[in-house]
Amino acid sequence: TRRLDTFRWGLIPAWAKDPAIGSRMINARAETVAQKPSFKRPLRRQRCLVLADGFYEWQKTPQGKIPVYIHLEAHRPFAFAGLWDRWVSAEGEALYTCTILTTRPNDLLAPIHNRMPVILTPEAVEAWLSPVEQAPQSLLPLLRPYPAEAMTCYPVSRLVNSPANDLPDCIRPLPAA
Secondary structure, three states: OOOOOOOEEOOOOOOOOOHHHHHHOOEEEOOOOOOOHHHHHHHHHOEEEEEEOOEEEEEEEOOEEEEEEEEEHHHOOEEEEEEEEEEEOOOOOEEEEEEEEEEOOOOOOOOOOOOEEOEEOHHHHHHHOOOOOOOHHHHHHHOOOOOHHHEEEEEEOHHHHOOOOOOHHHHOEOOOO
């Protein structure tokens, strides 16, 4: 069955002794996800979508790092390929966590960053969420760069550097210099 829920970002494997490991597992590389112990089991049967309408990357420039807002054309919402797991503390408290898969960048993102999140096409969403346990090799073809021509990006204010700034200005294009 499918359901909408909230998870903490940063996957904590069920077998982990220390939940602090989650801060190091916010992303999983598509090229190695099937080999990594932390991701093998979730890849087979605990796949999820992380819904978004845009994301940021920081581009290195001579003036320092500039935040760049990236989204689909027409600001359509989309889904990142994700994995989830359930970790239980010594006190018996369950914590649900997730990670976002990344892949090589498309032509739009390559000048900005050497990775990009896996954005699933509507057709790939159905295969990714299939309730049937999947062999990892059958899923890997879904984990490719999203077409650059269906995306756009532009520099935005450094306001995004602080989580306290949940403002429309965080996604407004910077004025042309």
